[in-house]
Amino acid sequence: MQHVRNTLRQLLLIGISIISLYPVWFMLSTALKSSKSYTLDPTGFPTHVTFANFSTVIHSWPILLWMRNSLFVTVVAVGVSTVISIMAAFAIVFGRGPGRESLFRSNIALMAIPPVALLIPMYTLMVSLGLINQLPSVMIFYTGLLVPFSVFFFVNFFREIPMELVEAAYMDGAPHRRILRKIILPISGASTVTLVIVNAIFVWNELLVALVFLQSNTSRTLMAGLALYQGRYVTNEPLLMAAAFFSILPLVVLYIFGQRFFVRGLTAGIGK
Amino acid sequence: MNSTVLHGDAASKSTRLTSSLKRHVTIKFLSSFCVVAMILGVAALPTAGPAGAASKKTSITYWFWGESDIPGMTKWMQQRIATYEQQNPDVKISLVPQSNTTIIPSFTLAAQSKTGPDLDTQWATLPTILPALGGSVTPISNYVSKADTSHWLNTNENTYKGKIYAMPLYMIGVPLVWNKKLFKKAGLNPNVAPTTWAQFLADCKALKAHGITPFGMGNQDGYFGAWMFAIYEKQMLNSISQLTQGVAGTGNAETKLLGSLKSMYTSFQTLIKDGYVNSNVESLSLNQGWQLFPQGKAAMSFTTDGNALSWAKTIGEANVGAAKPPILGTGTLAATYDVTQSSDEFITSWSKNPKADAKFLEWLHEPKNMIALNKETGAFPADNQFPLKDITDPLARALDKLDTSGTSVWLENFIPPQIDSNADIPAGQLITSGSGSPSQAVDLWKQQIALWRTQQPTQFKQFSAWASSGS
């Protein structure tokens, strides 16, 4: 009985794994086919593997430039939002004075605001600042969008730190700057990495804002570039799939090496 | 509460704390990372960008479209640019390809921010004229002499109040193409195209009876529907002003327009209901749907000259026939063919070097470049210096004969882009997806025309003035 149950469970899990991975496999296998062999047999195993699609994407699409832009935007938006959120969370948890709790609460509410609702005013603002088609336009917007969750995340983490640890230092007259640097930051390493990963995934995967703010070919992020080239290459499935595979590759590699950070960070929004 | 589940529970907190202290180095790394990130952010500000670099090159950004009309167009343009840059080392042109779904939205967006391309491709007439009236286009006739523009064909499509706003590159007709092999298979005369709607339906019926998909098209992006509008709504009308006055809402013109739309959509619906169009028409884009024809999976299609020629290469020229789309309507315009410059090229109002832009566009019309266009793609250049009579390819000759047979109109160019995207496209999808009746399609037009009038008051005024000027 137990044996049957175990086999059934294994079968179920294998089935679910296939469903989870099939679209990724379809992407990769299509990318490895020529256009002709795809038309003949879209689902078959790529028998005559070709890397021509990958080299076309690299050589005749600005995909490396888009990747660089995505990376650049991700690093800046995530970096800035992390730093300012740590500062604010530190003040909220360890500071005194009114208004701290309301700032925390408003962050919780803002976490769930649909970004699209902010898009029109941000767009007109960027137009008047002359930042359309410039990477700082999305960097600013993303930074703002990342702040609520980041503050929420750090406040929750800081609240788990035993108060005595901080109070002792405070009694000794250490300035808060030093408390943050010498006590709080050293124990926040893992959590910070977790948050950085969550936020980086958001920025890397974001489409709508990039689509609207970055119209010029040289300033696009990877997702915006991919979406805008979709229409033009829709009849060349292998080429499009090769480009799509490039866009997921960094995430898959990161995931394989840093799985626990992904899981911990992405589930952190629940239950706090 | 339960969150501890995800963060480790309270008991292990202190041990974690100690071990975390070992991550001091990580922290230093992280904070320096953040500082670097901020510096990078500042460095990315526009003032520090490459624009400030001491380069005297004139750089021209060109948002270009044309591949969908004429396969090979982009390649031709890339070759031209390479040659031009060689001859003019101080000019750098970056070509950005657009697709059917991005051509209008991208430029609408650029026009709102007044940044973006120096040169842009738009569909002719209203998609060009309306942004021009909104101040986003510099008339090309300001920079190119009359002696030169006089060689261009169909400049009337983009002329308003004496100014030519954009330059044509090519002319395309929209023929019905049919696969002669498949016609034979269905027992039809492979050399005779249906000329009336009734004959067309009869041919479809015969093809379907032999298990052949009669008509291959794609409407995921709405362009099959838009083409039905362009070809068949036109056949219902006696003049274009019946359409433009209807949109402007003068007198009872709107009611009349809606009535004619209804009969067009009713015929369109028959085609779908009887199963004469590929069953996945709604999930293929226009370009994807077109692939059915060269793959031998559909017997007929509406397409452009450029595609017809390209497909003839795939399935053999002897197998491809091209004719005027079958006649359905009884309007005066039913006698016209569907020829247009389709897309046009213009200088944006915010371009910093309109002279250099114009010089490049003008250069494209030099005879050797126009001949190269025809050589590369088989398509017909929009220039009267091009020696049409030198064309020997029989299919090309047949297409050319159609194109030059009389007056020509592409109706879709005469509706404002917002009505095109909010009424024309979804109304056609109501029909092809079977989710709406012809009267619902017409209601949609009515609603969206009304919404456009109130949502774009300035554009509406400009449109009405343009419509009443008889353009």
Next chain:
Amino acid sequence: MESMNSPSSLQLSIETDERSAPDERKVWRRRHLWPYGYMAPVLIALALVFGYSFVEVVRYSFYAGSVGQLTYVGISNYKELFVDPQFIHSMFNNFKLLFTVPIVTILALALALVINTTFRGVRQYRAIVFLPYILPATAMGLSFSYLLQGNGVLDSLLKTLHLPFLIHDWLGSPSWVMFSIGGVIVWQQFGFGVVVFSAALLAVPGETIEAARMDGANWWIVQRKILIPQIKRIIEFFVILQAIIVLSSVFTYVYVLTGGGPAYSSSVMEFFIYQNGFANGSIGIASAGAVVLLAIASVFIAIYLWARSRAAKAAG
């Protein structure tokens, strides 16, 4: 080097601030005002991105036209919104997508319960199931657009399995398209649910389960009577979070898979705002749509905040 970082040495390493006696006001300011200095950057960011935008989006909703040529029209945009079939479709589609919430929740919970033991490969399975959640919807949407196309990969699979009655134009049929988009959302969110619920289940104290087993409760009773009630709160939060996601971040799926078609039948509010505000350049009506979306979103946010405060109370 490492030993330097033991807690005691750390305490010592914090030097006391004994620089020349600063005047009292400075000390007071440092004692009491520093939190505001620390919060300032975040406040500025929030004020710019959220505060400014909220005010402006409401203002724009009373205008018509494109950027640079706006005309004041009062509340007419709101009136038009509710006669515009595209907007009505879009709003209902957002609500329709709520059907994915119970599906994801139930499927994920079921799998989490099934794998709530240690057996060979459990970690690997969990890792595989979670993967879709982190992948960009743009890229995966492209892949799905080919899989779900009429006569596409899924349909030919169904054909070879001799299940012709299941064959549909998954993206082109107005009656199926929302199910297809919902299916892709379920595919992506499923792993997230599994991981969240698995983590919650692991934290349920083993003794409770053992006690129930001793009393003769079978597997199903243990799940239903012990485990599920124990993680009720997590389930609640998960449900609310999913509802917020289908309301406010499904643009990418729609843009890549269908472009809102056929005939608006797969448009959502986000897509409506994008289409009208940016592709058509009518920012007034798009802003009015954004205000309506904000109003609906705030209902969900209120539910979320309420659930939080209730959970906090329950936790003491």
